[in-house]
Amino acid sequence: MDFNRRSEALAWHALLRSYNLGLGQAFSSIDVKKFIWVTPSWEKNCKVCKALDGVELSENDIKEVYPAHPGCPCFLVPKV
16 A cells, blocks of 8 residues: 555544544433444445444444444444
8 A cells, every 4th residue: 555545544544533432422421322333335345344234233342343444434323
């Protein structure tokens, strides 16, 4: 991977991680404990993202698997 693509991937990963930490704090404040993994329709989706689409995850599960990889286009929806 060339320098520009690597830099972009690292920045994207850091941005998503910060965004998700903020969401996690917001959801914790309203006591959301379960989430649904959503994988957008995209021809470049990896096997992990495809397999997780629609799966219900706990807070602890999310910390281990989300985001699945740098540049991951997936997002979480709180299950209420």
